[in-house]
Amino acid sequence: MDVEIRNRPSFANMLVSLDPDDSIIAEADAMASMSADVQMSTRWNGGMMRAIARRILGGESLFVNEFTAESAGEVVLTQPFPGDIVCLELKGNTMYLQPGAFIACEPGVTLGVGWAGVRSFISGEGLFRLKVSGHGRIWFGAYGAIFTREVEGEYIVDTGHLVAYEPTVAIRVGLAGGIFSSFFSGEGVITRVKGQGKIYMQSRSFGGLAAWTNAHL
Amino acid sequence: MFDSYESFQGGVFHASVPEGRAGASIYLTHSEIVAKTQPEGEQTFSIRLSECQLDLGGASGRMLFCRTPDRSLTIFCEEKGFAQALHQDAMGTLSEQLSNLCMTQRRSENQFRFWVMASAVLLVVLCVGGYYGVLAASRAAVHALPISVDEKIGTIAMQSMDLEEPLDEEHPANQLVAGIVDRLKPHAAIREMDFNVVVVESDEVNAFALPGGEIVVYTGLIEQAESAEQIAGVIAHEMSHATLRHGLQSVSQSLGIIAAIQIMIGDVGGLLALGSELAQESILTGYSRGAETEADLEGARMLHAAHIDPKSMAEFFELLKEQQGDIPGVIAWISTHPQHAQRIENIINYEKTLPKVEYHLLDLDLSAAQQALK
Ligand SMILES: [Zn+2]
Numbered sequence: 001m002d003v004e005i006r007n008r009p010s011f012a013n014m015l016v017s018l019d020p021d022d023s024i025i026a027e028a029d030a031m032a033s034m035s036a037d038v039q040m041s042t043r044w045n046g047g048m049m050r051a052i053a054r055r056i057l058g059g060e061s062l063f064v065n066e067f068t069a070e071s072a073g074e075v076v077l078t079q080p081f082p083g084d085i086v087c088l089e090l091k092g093n094t095m096y097l098q099p100g101a102f103i104a105c106e107p108g109v110t111l112g113v114g115w116a117g118v119r120s121f122i123s124g125e126g127l128f129r130l131k132v133s134g135h136g137r138i139w140f141g142a143y144g145a146i147f148t149r150e151v152e153g154e155y156i157v158d159t160g161h162l163v164a165y166e167p168t169v170a171i172r173v174g175l176a177g178g179i180f181s182s183f184f185s186g187e188g189v190i191t192r193v194k195g196q197g198k199i200y201m202q203s204r205s206f207g208g209l210a211a212w213t214n215a216h217l
Numbered sequence: 218m219f220d221s222y223e224s225f226q227g228g229v230f231h232a233s234v235p236e237g238r239a240g241a242s243i244y245l246t247h248s249e250i251v252a253k254t255q256p257e258g259e260q261t262f263s264i265r266l267s268e269c270q271l272d273l274g275g276a277s278g279r280m281l282f283c284r285t286p287d288r289s290l291t292i293f294c295e296e297k298g299f300a301q302a303l304h305q306d307a308m309g310t311l312s313e314q315l316s317n318l319c320m321t322q323r324r325s326e327n328q329f330r331f332w333v334m335a336s337a338v339l340l341v342v343l344c345v346g347g348y349y350g351v352l353a354a355s356r357a358a359v360h361a362l363p364i365s366v367d368e369k370i371g372t373i374a375m376q377s378m379d380l381e382e383p384l385d386e387e388h389p390a391n392q393l394v395a396g397i398v399d400r401l402k403p404h405a406a407i408r409e410m411d412f413n414v415v416v417v418e419s420d421e422v423n424a425f426a427l428p429g430g431e432i433v434v435y436t437g438l439i440e441q442a443e444s445a446e447q448i449a450g451v452i453a454h455e456m457s458h459a460t461l462r463h464g465l466q467s468v469s470q471s472l473g474i475i476a477a478i479q480i481m482i483g484d485v486g487g488l489l490a491l492g493s494e495l496a497q498e499s500i501l502t503g504y505s506r507g508a509e510t511e512a513d514l515e516g517a518r519m520l521h522a523a524h525i526d527p528k529s530m531a532e533f534f535e536l537l538k539e540q541q542g543d544i545p546g547v548i549a550w551i552s553t554h555p556q557h558a559q560r561i562e563n564i565i566n567y568e569k570t571l572p573k574v575e576y577h578l579l580d581l582d583l584s585a586a587q588q589a590l591k
Contacts, residue, residue, distance in 0.1 A: 092240020092255030093228050096276060133240075135255070150237075166238070167276045168228070168293055195274040196230060196282070196291060198238070 001106075003137070009084035009145045014077040014104065018069035025066050026077050026104040035073030041066050064111075077104050079141035083202065086146050087139050088164075094133040097140055097164045106136030140164060144204030155193045160205030166197035223302060227294030229254060229262050243294050245306040250283050252292045262290055266306075271314045273322055281318075355469040359462050364409060367465050368429030374464075375427055383415035390439050390586040391416045397449045397581065398432065398456070404522035406460040406515065414452075422537065426455035428464035436590050443536060445579040449523075450530025453516035461515060463508045513560055517567050526576040531564040 001022040004015045013032060016024055034040070042065050067075045079085065088095065090109060105111070112131040132138050142163045149155060151169055165171065172192040193199055225243040229252045241252040241262075249263045264285050272282040280295045281303070304315055384391050391414075398414050405412070412430040419435040426432045432455055434448075442448045458464070504512070517527035538557045554560075 089236070090240070091235075092226075093238060094240070165276070167295065168230075168274070168280060168282070170274050170276055170278060 003087065003139070005085050005087065005139075010082055012079075012083065012085040012141065014085060014139060016067070016075045016077060016104075018067065018073050018075065020069060020071055023066055023068040023107055024075065024077075024104055025064050025107060025109075026075075027102055028065060030077040030079065030103050031065060031067070032076040032078045034067065034075040035069075037069070037071060038073040038075055039068045039070065041068070066107075077139070079103055081141075081143045081206075083141055083143045083204070084146040085139055085141040086200065087137055089137050090132065090134055092133075092135060094131060094167050095138070095164055096167060097130040097132060098162060099130065101140040101142065101163050102130050102132070103139045103141050105132065105138040108134050108136035109138055110134045140200075142200070142202035143206060143209075144202045146200055146202055148198055148200050150198055151193050152196055153194070155199070157191045157193060157199070157201055158205070159189050159191055160207040161201045161203075162191055162193075162199060163202050164200040165193065166199070168197035169193050169195040169199060223298070225294045225296040225299045225302075227252065227292065227296070227299070230291040230293070231262055232289065234260065241292070243292060243299070245302055247306060250292055250303075262292065264290060264292060266310045269311060271311060271318060273318045278322065278326075356466060359465045359469050362465065364407065364429065367459070367462060368411075370464060370468065371427035371429035371431045375431055380433065381417050381419060383417055384436070388416065389582070389589040390436060393439070393445065393581050393583060393586040394434050394448070394452070397445065397452050397579065400525070400579065401449065401453055401456060401519050401523050404519045405456055406519075410460060412456060412459070424451050424455050426459040428459065428462065430456075430459045432456065432459070439583075439586055440590055441536070442533065442583065444529065444532075445581045445583045446525055446529035447533035447536070448583070449525050449579060450516065450520060450527070450533050453519045453525075454512050454530060455516075457512040457515035457519065458504065458508070461508070461511055463504045463512065466508070467504065509554060510560070510563065513564055514567050517564050518571070521568070521571045521574065524574055524577050525579065527564060527568045527571075531561045534561050534564075 001019060001024065002017040003024075004017075005012055006015055007013060018024065018038065028042070031040070085103060102111070110133050112133070113129070140163065146163065156174075162171070170193070172194060174190055174192045223245070226240070227243045228238060228240045230238050234254060239254040239260075241254045244251045244253075248267070249265055250269060251261065251263045254260045254262075264283055268286055270284045270286060272284065274280055274282065275293070275295065277295060280293055281300055283292045283303075284290065300315060303311055386395075394414050394416055398412050402412055410430045412432060414432040414434065416434050416436060416439070420437045421435045422437045422441050424432065424434045424438050432452065434452070438451065439448060513530070516530060520527040520530065534554075534557050538561075
């Protein structure tokens with residue numbers, strides 16, 4: 001299976017070329033177009049109860065689509081907002097994705113929902129996160145460009161910019177400065193990333209878009 | 218030889234692994250921590266227990282990191298039994314580090330718990346404060362609104378109530394009630410309020426005021442009353458509900474609280490519909506106890522100002538209390554006006570605090586009205 005991420009970074013989409021008997025699992029509404037002879041089967045996103053939990057708690061779709069080619073074919077997958085898509089290969093390790101980031105994965109990858117904790121909730125990163133583990137490639141998207149950072153020690157990310165992180169880093173909520181400057185500088189609450197591991201960030205945030213839109217209504 | 222040891226799922230950080238990290242199966246020997254990357258047997262890494270540096274962290278706060286002194290190799294694991302196994306297999310080599318980590322973790326967890334508790338308490342205080350704030354604000358806001366708002370709500374409520382056809386204006390019962398309202402009107406707290414009274418045929422002993430000054434009296438009330446002053450007492454009480462704008466207040470309080478909830482949790486379209494329904498119901502099913510007491514005292518003040526003995530209001534309550542079991546219709550007004558004994562006492566006590574005036578009997582013919590109703 002060959003996957004090309006096109007039109008990066010603003011309007012990234014995935015051109016998936018399926019060889020005979022290849023398959024790819026994608027978020028329910030990710031498919032933009034596909035060859036007529038590609039089989040699409042919709043199934044619960046990892047069992048009914050887990051799918052429901054993921055829908056309610058993790059903000060992901062209730063169903064995933066599995067695309068399989070008997071001979072060969074292609075599928076174009078995309079995400080609902082403008083931004084980049086990255087590919088990541090799991091080799092028995094685990095990644096946490098923020099709700100809504102997941103686009104597709106290879107069949108060897110397990111999707112689960114993980115409790116992110118009260119700290120994550122306070123920092124505006126949600127109470128739950130998608131846990132991807134196993135073996136195989138995963139693709140996830142972001143709003144705007146995606147940039148990464150190998151954290152060693154401590155690193156600060158503004159709320160809403162964190163897209164994915166390894167379980168080896170701790171996510172803590174913090175104030176950008178003192179209580180006063182935090183609320184008047186427009187930075188407010190920030191996310192402190194602590195430990196060793198890779199984090200993926202997006203260059204735009206939905207909170208920022210909402211605030212900008214509100215100001216112009 | 219690894220097979221004889223318990224294995225844990227975790228991972229490694231090392232420069233020789235592509236991307237610098239991989240998932241791994243972790244084993245403990247008597248001298249080393251060993252990690253084999255997955256799929257099985259690709260690469261093997263080990264750290265001597267004697268030089269292992271431990272750290273606790275990760276997204277869960279429970280991930281154990283084992284590092285070489287130069288930090289070039291890190292083996293990490295989140296599994297519950299791992300720390301336990303490390304404690305046993307390391308034969309005390311790592312016990313001190315482990316217990317230190319445990320203590321630090323416990324301290325930070327306690328600290329975190331304290332902050333969560335403190336925030337929860339603050340949130341409750343803000344919610345309760347916000348609730349009473351909304352009540353007070355809606356009270357103030359209601360008095361700033363023009364009376365035309367009360368009139369509109371009153372008209373809507375009247376239409377939705379499906380009453381019997383009111384008695385003719387010339388009917389003695391109507392004349393009687395209109396006479397009482399005329400007498401009380403100059404002493405109402407809101408001069409501009411346009412009181413309008415209708416008498417509706419019904420056995421129920423009931424009367425109510427709608428926002429804006431529309432007053433409805435049931436013929437059952439006139440039939441059961443012993444004097445015109447008693448009817449005046451009930452009407453004064455009901456007029457007070459209108460002038461104190463209790464209807465608008467309960468509407469605005471429900472709406473105000475719903476608006477506050479909306480601001481707090483975002484989109485709750487369905488609650489709005491529910492709220493206006495609740496508000497309409499509260500006009501018909503009775504006001505809060507505080508509002509009733511307010512209306513009693515304001516009614517007593519109006520009666521006193523009109524030189525009618527406020528004790529007649531208390532007398533009527535007494536009458537209702539006695540007849541409660543005998544007349545089925547009495548239930549109506551009683552059900553929306555509970556706490557009789559307390560209210561009678563309040564009215565009598567309040568009357569004593571008012572300046573002494575000479576009370577006049579009403580120059581209205583109750584028995585003629587009662588006769589005409591038979
Ligand atoms: Zn009342």
